[in-house]
Amino acid sequence: MPAYNTIAFRPELCNGCGDCMRSCASVKTGSADPANSRIQIAADDGSYALALCRQCADPKCVASCPAAALDKHGDDGVIAWDGSKCVNCLLCTVGCAYGGIVYNAAERHVVKCDTCDGDPACVKVCDTGALRYITTARIYNEVGDLEDLFAPGLSGCQGCNTELVMRHTLRRIGPDTVLATPPGCIPGMGAVGYNGLTGTKVPVFHPLLTNTASMLTGIKRQYRRLGREVNAVALAGDGGAADVGFQSLSGAAERGEQILFICVDNEGYMNTGMQRSSCTPFGAWTSTTPVGERGRGKTQDAKNLPVLMMMHNCEYVATASTGFMEDLYAKLDRAIDASKRGFAYLHIYSPCTTGWRFPSQDNMEVARKAVESNFVLLWEFAPGEGLRLSRDPGRPVAITEYLRVLGKFRHLADEDVRHIQGTVNRNLRFIEGLAGGQHPAMASLAADRADQAGTQR
Amino acid sequence: MNAVVKPRPRAIVCDGNEAAAWAVTLAHVDMVAVYPITPQSSLVEYLAKFVADGRLNAEIVDVEGEHSVLSVLHGGALAGARTYTGTCGPGLAFMFEPYLRTPGLRLPIVMSIVTRDTLTPQSVWGGHQDAMSVRETGWIQLYCESVQEVLDTTIMAYRIAEHRGVMLPVNVCHDGNYLSYGATRVELPEPADVDAFLPPPAVHWHAALDPERPMGVDPLTGGAGGPGPAMFVRYRKGHCAAMQHALGIIAEVHEDWARLIGRRHAALVEAYRMEDAESALVTIGSMSGAAKDAVDQARARGERVGLVRVKTYRPFPVAALIEALGDASRIGVVDRSVSFGWNCGPLYQDVIAALHSARRRPATQSFIGGLAGADLTTDHFGRVIELVGALPDDSGLGAVIWLNEQDR
Numbered sequence: 001m002p003a004y005n006t007i008a009f010r011p012e013l014c015n016g017c018g019d020c021m022r023s024c025a026s027v028k029t030g031s032a033d034p035a036n037s038r039i040q041i042a043a044d045d046g047s048y049a050l051a052l053c054r055q056c057a058d059p060k061c062v063a064s065c066p067a068a069a070l071d072k073h074g075d076d077g078v079i080a081w082d083g084s085k086c087v088n089c090l091l092c093t094v095g096c097a098y099g100g101i102v103y104n105a106a107e108r109h110v111v112k113c114d115t116c117d118g119d120p121a122c123v124k125v126c127d128t129g130a131l132r133y134i135t136t137a138r139i140y141n142e143v144g145d146l147e148d149l150f151a152p153g154l155s156g157c158q159g160c161n162t163e164l165v166m167r168h169t170l171r172r173i174g175p176d177t178v179l180a181t182p183p184g185c186i187p188g189m190g191a192v193g194y195n196g197l198t199g200t201k202v203p204v205f206h207p208l209l210t211n212t213a214s215m216l217t218g219i220k221r222q223y224r225r226l227g228r229e230v231n232a233v234a235l236a237g238d239g240g241a242a243d244v245g246f247q248s249l250s251g252a253a254e255r256g257e258q259i260l261f262i263c264v265d266n267e268g269y270m271n272t273g274m275q276r277s278s279c280t281p282f283g284a285w286t287s288t289t290p291v292g293e294r295g296r297g298k299t300q301d302a303k304n305l306p307v308l309m310m311m312h313n314c315e316y317v318a319t320a321s322t323g324f325m326e327d328l329y330a331k332l333d334r335a336i337d338a339s340k341r342g343f344a345y346l347h348i349y350s351p352c353t354t355g356w357r358f359p360s361q362d363n364m365e366v367a368r369k370a371v372e373s374n375f376v377l378l379w380e381f382a383p384g385e386g387l388r389l390s391r392d393p394g395r396p397v398a399i400t401e402y403l404r405v406l407g408k409f410r411h412l413a414d415e416d417v418r419h420i421q422g423t424v425n426r427n428l429r430f431i432e433g434l435a436g437g438q439h440p441a442m443a444s445l446a447a448d449r450a451d452q453a454g455t456q457r
Numbered sequence: 458m459n460a461v462v463k464p465r466p467r468a469i470v471c472d473g474n475e476a477a478a479w480a481v482t483l484a485h486v487d488m489v490a491v492y493p494i495t496p497q498s499s500l501v502e503y504l505a506k507f508v509a510d511g512r513l514n515a516e517i518v519d520v521e522g523e524h525s526v527l528s529v530l531h532g533g534a535l536a537g538a539r540t541y542t543g544t545c546g547p548g549l550a551f552m553f554e555p556y557l558r559t560p561g562l563r564l565p566i567v568m569s570i571v572t573r574d575t576l577t578p579q580s581v582w583g584g585h586q587d588a589m590s591v592r593e594t595g596w597i598q599l600y601c602e603s604v605q606e607v608l609d610t611t612i613m614a615y616r617i618a619e620h621r622g623v624m625l626p627v628n629v630c631h632d633g634n635y636l637s638y639g640a641t642r643v644e645l646p647e648p649a650d651v652d653a654f655l656p657p658p659a660v661h662w663h664a665a666l667d668p669e670r671p672m673g674v675d676p677l678t679g680g681a682g683g684p685g686p687a688m689f690v691r692y693r694k695g696h697c698a699a700m701q702h703a704l705g706i707i708a709e710v711h712e713d714w715a716r717l718i719g720r721r722h723a724a725l726v727e728a729y730r731m732e733d734a735e736s737a738l739v740t741i742g743s744m745s746g747a748a749k750d751a752v753d754q755a756r757a758r759g760e761r762v763g764l765v766r767v768k769t770y771r772p773f774p775v776a777a778l779i780e781a782l783g784d785a786s787r788i789g790v791v792d793r794s795v796s797f798g799w800n801c802g803p804l805y806q807d808v809i810a811a812l813h814s815a816r817r818r819p820a821t822q823s824f825i826g827g828l829a830g831a832d833l834t835t836d837h838f839g840r841v842i843e844l845v846g847a848l849p850d851d852s853g854l855g856a857v858i859w860l861n862e863q864d865r
Binding site: 175176177178187192193194195196197198199200201202203204205206207208210211214215216217218219220221222223224225226230247248250251254255 | 488490516518519520522524525528529530531532534535538540554666667668672673674676678679683685688
């Protein structure tokens with residue numbers, strides 16, 4: 001399937017200003033009357049709803065047109081209306097479920113969005129970012145033909161986000177890879193395999209929970225010695241990265257080993273029965289921080305592992321979420337590239353339907369809510385560039401929108417929620433400070449690297 | 458007559474730690490991982506210097522602890538590298554997790570244990586307690602008596618470890634303080650001779666991580682159903698068979714060393730003046746030198762005393778030991794470590810088990826000495842010989858005699 005551009009709408013960012021409608025109407029009819037706009041925004045129960053042609057892949061308007069006046073163009077995907085053929089029967093308006101093609105009384109025929117030949121006027125005037133002109137299926141088109149390097153039928157839980165992470169990342173990294181998956185969900189679902197069978201199409205092994213980065217060091221160094229380009233990649237859980245595996249991780253990062261270390265953070269030891277790790281957030285129920293008469297879940301905040309890794313002078317550090325795949329892929333590409341020069345660390349948040357106690361079909365929703373509430377911040381760091389927030393944390397949804405979906409937070413009292421909100425706020429201020437170069441550590445880090453770069457030249 | 462004169466070997470004066478570094482250099486090791494710990498530190502310093510000087514063309518990985526030392530070598534070995542490291546005492550304890558795993562992966566890693574007593578009492582001095590504590594983990598253990606033997610054995614260890622019928626990691630144990638820092642004259646083998654003795658490393662395809670030949674290394678194995686139980690037993694049995702097979706290979710490799718390099722070391726056990734011996738000492742490691750002097754003195758007095766030094770400790774050379782002990786009817790075993798469970802030395806435990814398997818019941822006595830750097834002198838061994846000579850016929854597992862108990 002080819003990739004087409006389309007206008008996307010994020011209602012949570014819309015403030016109902018109406019600029020898009022006025023802009024569209026002006027461009028299409030010369031009058032700024034919103035009634036003439038091809039895009040319509042309407043207040044809808046405290047939020048805003050969109051009526052606009054989606055340039056559907058399987059357009060009902062086209063199918064219902066008896067006069068062949070509507071046609072989906074193969075080159076740009078736009079559904080075009082031909083006035084010379086239209087018989088004004090209006091069947092198309094009945095066929096469309098999005099209000100994307102409507103009768104305009106002033107023009108006396110149906111009108112619809114034509115994306116202004118790829119430069120939509122409405123998007124240009126949208127200051128809040130609610131309207132974006134994006135490529136649909138970009139990821140699919142880029143990686144759809146790449147081989148999935150895990151075998152089908154891995155035994156992850158239904159709706160497992162980690163399996164999604166595994167398949168996407170390894171597919172992109174490619175077959176010239178040695179993959180380490182320390183004990184946890186990833187080998188537990190059969191990535192390394194059972195009794196002589198394997199679940200991965202690249203060389204794969206169980207390191208110990210403690211020594212992933214060290215074993216990869218040996219592998220990478222030997223292949224470099226042999227003059228061979230081989231990616232040394234870890235897909236590790238948060239326990240194997242932040243807790244018992246942290247020493248070897250820290251050592252390899254400090255030495256600048258050319259490794260791509262991906263931490264799939266599901267906030268605990270989910271494979272062994274959902275025990276607490278240092279990445280488990282405050283208040284969370286786990287099987288070792290149970291809730292009872294005196295137990296209220298974990299009593300400490302999570303360790304901020306990606307920030308710790310940033311301070312190791314890594315070549316690249318980023319956080320990512322499967323709720324924001326374009327961002328994840330962009331970071332993955334940078335991380336793969338950086339790992340050819342030094343240590344690259346990617347921290348991917350991975351909601352766990354089993355351990356966090358939410359219905360498996362809500363996985364993407366949970367991943368998105370975590371980010372949209374700023375519980376998880378998406379950022380990236382590269383030496384010389386410093387830290388950059390890759391998603392605007394402004395106008396977050398309420399933290400309770402995120403917490404209330406998860407069974408592991410079901411017991412929280414108001415004061416616990418306030419604590420979590422406080423942690424989220426503090427973390428945001430800290431990261432924003434780093435992003436603005438305001439933090440002294442960040443300023444000096446960037447300056448040091450700039451000096452070094454200058455010296456090397 | 459052939460007029461070709463073999464050049465005199467190059468002799469240097471060095472200690473055991475430097476000798477090990479020379480061996481690593483001559484063996485063309487690809488990868489060395491280092492972390493310093495007393496009394497091994499100078500060994501890794503020599504290696505770092507040899508690399509810095511361009512003498513040793515190896516990838517040197519300075520890691521943040523012994524756990525990573527061995528883990529890096531696991532990775533290197535799985536990518537086909539010939540690897541080396543050394544450690545001791547608390548360092549060995551810290552690397553225990555990857556250490557345990559090494560023989561099961563059948564990785565032919567060579568690692569020196571510059572032996573050191575274990576904590577606690579807090580101690581930084583020599584003793585075999587560290588190496589003895591890991592005697593049942595499936596590594597091959599070779600104990601050296603002299604600095605020359607450290608050098609030669611460390612090179613030989615690669616031939617043993619990489620032999621297709623063995624494929625097991627080897628610990629070359631040399632005594633902390635006494636061999637690590639004791640400098641003697643050492644002959645360096647000619648590099649060309651070593652090259653003829655030791656072929657370049659091959660990729661070990663039973664477990665390798667190479668994108669050109671993908672495999673899953675160490676999938677979960679075992680459990681109570683399916684092919685797991687039988688498969689797990691097969692791995693364990695194969696490991697045991699390789700250990701037993703190693704006895705022959707160790708002997709063969711020592712023979713080749715004697716033929717190609719011109720220096721002969723006892724491979725499994727060394728029998729010293731055991732002809733017609735009625736009393737025998739069994740020793741291990743550097744203490745054997747002083748013990749041999751004491752045997753010489755006793756022989757000079759006309760006593761029928763000999764000595765058997767155990768060089769290959771794991772696998773335990775039962776047959777070779779029994780043969781070396783001959784008809785000795787009184788046997789004193791001197792350990793530099795303690796078996797807490799049996800109230801004797803661990804070597805003593807092995808010796809009486811071997812005697813039992815041969816249906817022999819000589820009088821035996823366990824001696825423990827040289828703990829935490831204590832010296833074992835000719836005088837100590839003179840006393841051992843005296844006590845062994847006076848052993849009642851039914852002596853066996855009983856009160857241990859602690860040799861340094863009365864030292865002042």
